[in-house]
Amino acid sequence: MQAALEITARYCSRELEQYGQCVAAKPESWQRDCHHLKMSIAQCTSAHPIIRQIRQACSEPFKAFEECLRQNEAAMGNCAEHVRRFLQCAEQAHPLPAS
Numbered sequence: 001m002q003a004a005l006e007i008t009a010r011y012c013s014r015e016l017e018q019y020g021q022c023v024a025a026k027p028e029s030w031q032r033d034c035h036h037l038k039m040s041i042a043q044c045t046s047a048h049p050i051i052r053q054i055r056q057a058c059s060e061p062f063k064a065f066e067e068c069l070r071q072n073e074a075a076m077g078n079c080a081e082h083v084r085r086f087l088q089c090a091e092q093a094h095p096l097p098a099s
Contacts, residue, residue, distance in 0.1 A: 007051055012044035031073055058089035 009016055019041055022034035045051040055062065065086050068079035 057093035061086040
């Protein structure tokens with residue numbers, strides 16, 4: 001179910017880690033203060049064909065998740081269902097082989 005995150009973590013771990021640290025350090029202003037790091041993840045993932053495939057196949061659930069984050073900046077936990085839908089879509093679009 002975490003195919004997209006696992007693929008992103010595999011190929012863009014440095015960018016993902018920096019973004020996560022920024023978001024954790026700035027809970028009230030992460031949308032603004034961490035935007036440049038979010039863009040670095042996007043640049044990294046846009047170069048990988050599997051991630052491009054998932055983003056294309058799952059654009060609607062991902063857009064809904066991003067909109068939820070915008071509306072719930074102070075309570076990101078409210079977006080858990082959106083995350084679940086996106087990850088479910090990603091798993092169907094490109095399942096990871098069993099480890």
